[in-house]
Amino acid sequence: MITAIALLIVLLVVILYTRYFPVFGVPCKDLANGQNKHTNTIVDIRDYNVSTKNPVNGAIVIPTAYLKRFSDEIPSKEVHIVAANQLEKNVGVRYLRKKGFKVNGYTLTDCQCQ
Template sequence: MLVLLILLSSVFLYMMYYRYFPVRIKQWFSQEVTSGYIVVDVRDYQDSSKGVCDDVVALPCGYIRRYFSDIPDGPLLVMGGNQVECNVAVRQLTRLGFTVEGYLIIGSDKKCNEYLSLG
């Protein structure tokens, strides 16, 4: 019984860490982003499709492991709707071998093409 309790507690603590413990990379702002970075929009498709950005890869968190081969090589910036999305995406991409330089938080009501200017 004690072993089962320890096992369940360990799984619960890992899940809490994976989602809510902040990642140790810099939060960027839209003015700092240049065309030298690949921006991965990890918001839901309903939110990321509101404003189409040609230079941004739209790939929600749930699809990263399946479609990570669609992401070009280079330094990445993760763009999410909240801190939890950014934490999960950064951890998944880092585990898959990508170099994540930072993250951006953009509201779900914001359009990508109005928020970023990757010129």
């Protein structure tokens, strides 16, 4: 019984860490100011219904839920992430790093970079 509770607590901590704990080492960059000139590929991980209303020119649109299936279609190993909120950014950056991508920066559409 104690082992089951311990496993449940560990699983809960891993899930909360993956989704809500901030990712460090990835700077926020504003695409509008042209701070993203050195990045080869822009990956838009927002949902399709959000990304079609406010598209990013030249971006590959792969929502967070589809990263596992379509991450092989990203042509470059150096990417810039466009996300709607912190949760999408955290999950997307962690997954792409696990797959061997170097995430140079991110842009959130819900807020501006400082």
